[in-house]
Amino acid sequence: MAMTTCLTWMQEKKLQNHFGEKQFSLLYKASVHEFSSESLLQRCSKQGPIITVIHSEDHILGAYVPKSYPEDCFIILFAFQETTISHCKIGPFQLSMLFYESDRNSEFNINLEKKEVAISINTMDKLGLPQCYISFQECEVFRCEDLLDKRRMDGLTELRESLLTAIRTYEPYGGRVCQVRILLLGPIGAGKSSFFNSVKSVFRGHVTNQALVGSKTTGVSEKYRTYFIKDGKDGNTLPFILCDSMGLSEKEEGLHMDDIPCILEGCVPDRYQFNSMKPITPGLGNYTGCPMLKDRIHCVAFVFDANSVGHLSDEMVEKIRRIRRELIKCGVVHVVLLTHVDTLDLITKGDLIDIYRCVPVKLKLEAVHRELGFALSDIFVVSNYTSEWELEPVMDVLNLSALRQMLWAADDFLEDLPLEETSRCF
Amino acid sequence: MAVRTTLTWNEEKSLQKLLGNVSLILLYKSTVHGNRISNMYNRCIRQGSTVTMIYCPKNSFGIFMLGHYPEISEGFRKLNSSIYFSFQKNKTMEMTAAFLNSTLKISNDQLEFQFPISPVQYLSLDLHKRTIVIPKLLVEKLGLNPDLGFRFLECEVFRVEGIKDAAGYINRITRATQHRNSLLADLRAYRPYADLVSEIRILLLGPVGSGKSSFFNSVKSIFHGHLTHQAIVGSDVTSITEQYRIYSVKDGKDGKSLPFMLCDSMGLDEKEGVGLCVADIPHILKGCVPDRYQFSPHKPITPKHPAFITSPSLKDRIHCVAYVFDINSIDNLSSKMVAKFKQVQKEVLNCGVAHVALFTKVNNCYEVLQDNFLKMNKSMISQSQIQNANKMLGIPLSNILVVENYASEREMDPLKDILILSALKQMFRAADDFLEDLPLE
Numbered sequence: 010m011a012m013t014t015c016l017t018w019m020q021e022k023k024l025q026n027h028f029g030e031k032q033f034s035l036l037y038k039a040s041v042h043e044f045s046s047e048s049l050l051q052r053c054s055k056q057g058p059i060i061t062v063i064h065s066e067d068h069i070l071g072a073y074v075p076k077s078y079p080e081d082c083f084i085i086l087f088a089f090q091e092t093t094i095s096h097c098k099i100g101p102f103q104l105s106m107l108f109y110e111s112d113r114n115s116e117f118n119i120n121l122e123k124k125e126v127a128i129s130i131n132t133m134d135k136l137g138l139p140q141c142y143i144s145f146q147e148c149e150v151f152r153c154e155d156l157l158d159k160r161r162m163d164g165l166t167e168l169r170e171s172l173l174t175a176i177r178t179y180e181p182y183g184g185r186v187c188q189v190r191i192l193l194l195g196p197i198g199a200g201k202s203s204f205f206n207s208v209k210s211v212f213r214g215h216v217t218n219q220a221l222v223g224s225k226t227t228g229v230s231e232k233y234r235t236y237f238i239k240d241g242k243d244g245n246t247l248p249f250i251l252c253d254s255m256g257l258s259e260k261e262e263g264l265h266m267d268d269i270p271c272i273l274e275g276c277v278p279d280r281y282q283f284n285s286m287k288p289i290t291p292g293l294g295n296y297t298g299c300p301m302l303k304d305r306i307h308c309v310a311f312v313f314d315a316n317s318v319g320h321l322s323d324e325m326v327e328k329i330r331r332i333r334r335e336l337i338k339c340g341v342v343h344v345v346l347l348t349h350v351d352t353l354d355l356i357t358k359g360d361l362i363d364i365y366r367c368v369p370v371k372l373k374l375e376a377v378h379r380e381l382g383f384a385l386s387d388i389f390v391v392s393n394y395t396s397e398w399e400l401e402p403v404m405d406v407l408n409l410s411a412l413r414q415m416l417w418a419a420d421d422f423l424e425d426l427p428l429e430e431t432s433r434c435f
Numbered sequence: 436m437a438v439r440t441t442l443t444w445n446e447e448k449s450l451q452k453l454l455g456n457v458s459l460i461l462l463y464k465s466t467v468h469g470n471r472i473s474n475m476y477n478r479c480i481r482q483g484s485t486v487t488m489i490y491c492p493k494n495s496f497g498i499f500m501l502g503h504y505p506e507i508s509e510g511f512r513k514l515n516s517s518i519y520f521s522f523q524k525n526k527t528m529e530m531t532a533a534f535l536n537s538t539l540k541i542s543n544d545q546l547e548f549q550f551p552i553s554p555v556q557y558l559s560l561d562l563h564k565r566t567i568v569i570p571k572l573l574v575e576k577l578g579l580n581p582d583l584g585f586r587f588l589e590c591e592v593f594r595v596e597g598i599k600d601a602a603g604y605i606n607r608i609t610r611a612t613q614h615r616n617s618l619l620a621d622l623r624a625y626r627p628y629a630d631l632v633s634e635i636r637i638l639l640l641g642p643v644g645s646g647k648s649s650f651f652n653s654v655k656s657i658f659h660g661h662l663t664h665q666a667i668v669g670s671d672v673t674s675i676t677e678q679y680r681i682y683s684v685k686d687g688k689d690g691k692s693l694p695f696m697l698c699d700s701m702g703l704d705e706k707e708g709v710g711l712c713v714a715d716i717p718h719i720l721k722g723c724v725p726d727r728y729q730f731s732p733h734k735p736i737t738p739k740h741p742a743f744i745t746s747p748s749l750k751d752r753i754h755c756v757a758y759v760f761d762i763n764s765i766d767n768l769s770s771k772m773v774a775k776f777k778q779v780q781k782e783v784l785n786c787g788v789a790h791v792a793l794f795t796k797v798n799n800c801y802e803v804l805q806d807n808f809l810k811m812n813k814s815m816i817s818q819s820q821i822q823n824a825n826k827m828l829g830i831p832l833s834n835i836l837v838v839e840n841y842a843s844e845r846e847m848d849p850l851k852d853i854l855i856l857s858a859l860k861q862m863f864r865a866a867d868d869f870l871e872d873l874p875l876e
Binding site: 011012013034035036041042051052054055056057152154158160161163164165167168182183330333334336337338340342343344365378382383384385386387414417418420421422424425427 | 437438439440443444445448460461462467468477478481482483594596649661662663664665667668669670671675677685688689726727841842843844845
């Protein structure tokens with residue numbers, strides 16, 4: 010019999026969040042290691058905080074023990090309700106009191122040999138359970154560790170440094186340009202400007218807010234901005250430029266669709282004031298008449314808020330598909346960024362460490378793939394700085410990984426260019 | 436004291452990757468749980484496959500054991516398939532590994548791994564004294580410091596979760612990367628038959644969405660060492676690829692061009708007037724169609740087209756055709772698609788070009804190959820899709836290739852690489868056959 014938990018991903022996640030963003034390591038499983046309290050205690054002593062989970066036909070309940078057995082401590086009993094977890098405190102006493110009948114604990118007793126839990130009426134009420142005796146099929150014990158412990162934080166900081174170095178020393182393919190231009194496109198309020206701010210913050214070493222960030226309803230960026238980023242306050246300019254456009258809207262107020270080809274070709278200058286009603290035309294203002302390869306967009310990043318990407322209006326979906334077809338026609342490589350992934354239901358900051366394994370995130374990626382047609386491996390999740398005052402290595406690692414992917418994508422675009430186009434003027 | 440592994444996070448991650456994207460669950464740590472054999476044993480029996488790590492001041496040493504620890508009923512002795520590996524601290528983790536059968540014997544104070552060679556050699560671990568004795572055999576295989584007995588600082592045991600297909604696991608882990616690398620070297624060194632051309636051209640033909648462009652992306656990803664997106668893929672109602680593309684692949688970002696080109700065409704559609712025109716195919720095969728030619732589903736290319744290559748030479752021709760299919764769609768191809776495909780095949784046969792079938796999107800690439808990675812295994816061959824293809828396309832089994840493109844994942848996987856590179860190698864051979872078969876003029 011395999012040592013894998015009977016909890017579903019969702020159940021495990023809810024428990025982990027309930028007890029403070031923990032990670033669970035399965036130590037004991039009764040059906041594999043015998044229904045014997047001795048066997049359980051042997052395997053689960055000196056393991057730090059542990060959680061015991063009982064699976065009965067109709068209920069999942071158990072006990073969280075915040076200290077290493079055999080220390081005395083308060084024990085938190087819990088039971089899954091339909092949508093929530095009810096809990097109450099007993100003790101203080103040792104973990105073993107839960108498994109042996111004793112005068113000190115008459116509240117909650119697990120008899121592994123009989124596969125039965127006896128619960129006092131008082132506790133039964135608090136946990137919202139319907140009966141005093143519950144017979145069960147399985148009992149599992151997990152060690153609980155903090156998701157973002159020092160060991161992982163050290164690893165993340167190291168990883169951040171190596172990503173920073175890779176990006177600092179990046180050279181666009183074949184030396185065809187000195188800097189690659191990445192265009193951020195997406196609905197109003199998706200987090201395009203915030204993404205720029207987040208990237209800049211990592212290189213600056215503290216959280217910055219150069220691009221003014223607006224709200225979901227109007228979107229603040231009405232000007233086209235091409236942002237260069239310096240490495241540190243007085244450092245070298247980095248080998249990429251993030252181009253921030255006005256947000257897309259299903260109504261008339263957003264970016265004009267006809268502006269997009271001009272942006273891609275590099276005809277739109279920095280600080281150009283967008284007009285939702287009228288696209289840029291040659292001769293208008295400071296229209297760049299003869300853009301070079303270095304002025305072109307080398308990679309497009311579609312930016313969506315992970316929370317709302319499932320509820321885009323039909324008009325917006327159609328708009329995105331149209332833009333995507335246009336990009337395919339022009340041969341411009343593109344990726345997708347899902348922002349605010351840390352605010353998805355059930356997801357916490359600690360999950361960012363291994364975010365692509367999280368079920369809600371997988372579902373989001375599949376939805377984007379299905380509805381908008383992007384390839385799964387082209388979709389990346391990021392986490393923008395919104396309310397943070399200090400840098401978070403785990404967020405930086407996510408954002409920098411996505412950025413490195415975009416640089417690689419830009420390389421693909423540059424490599425794919427016909428030779429004669431690398432010097433041609435458009 | 437907290438129960439936390441001595442491995443750094445990065446070391447743990449590379450170890451997980453080396454063992455095939457598994458998870459490691461720490462069960463026992465000698466400095467916390469006591470340094471008696473019974474302390475270790477009680478926590479580690481009936482946990483499935485384990486890794487035992489021994490940390491020395493300069494390097495670390497590990498034993499992966501497939502299956503449970505031995506129990507009382509087995510007299511505390513058990514024959515195991517194991518991998519022995521070592522790595523140095525604070526370096527990018529590279530594992531030197533040896534795969535050996537050994538009998539694990541647990542006694543009062545020692546773990547003893549006995550190697551069935553003569554004279555018998557032992558690896559023994561004394562938890563209480565914190566000493567380890569490594570036999571000469573392992574010292575040689577792992578290239579360790581010849582100092583055979585030393586004291587260690589700490590011993591940890593992990594449960595290994597996520598092993599797919601336990602039967603072939605050890606072989607996969609220890610030999611896949613090696614086999615992948617040797618395939619890569621073969622392909623780099625390949626030269627087309629009699630140097631008739633410097634690069635062979637392989638045409639990818641198949642239904643819309645069968646994974647032609649993804650195959651190119653996958654091949655390029657392997658040679659670049661990370662996932663690439665040069666050919667734009669994804670899904671839409673019609674074919675994403677509308678241009679004829681002749682892709683050359685470089686060996687790394689700034690490397691040399693490799694001796695092959697992958698020619699990506701528009702997808703075939705069962706309806707007339709949609710997708711690639713069958714009448715375009717002879718022109719493509721002869722090399723008359725230029726790179727970036729925009730296909731028109733209604734109108735095949737004619738010699739009047741300004742970019743039409745009127746007198747293509749041998750190097751412009753297609754030397755091998757790969758029919759690309761989604762393996763999951765083979766059993767329910769519409770009769771219209773089959774009919775269209777027959778037409779396509781007729782055109783290819785007329786030109787005498789070599790061909791292979793390439794099946795993409797196989798669900799479990801772990802089960803495709805035999806243990807030595809040299810051919811498809813029997814259960815794969817007996818699958819209805821393969822049999823169907825064999826009958827419908829009249830392609831011999833050895834020219835039916837199975838791959839899983841890089842489409843939804845973010846990490847490279849040596850086993851996927853093996854399938855993709857093996858497919859490419861067979862295409863090279865088919866192209867060689869074609870070149871050899873050419874009349875002298």
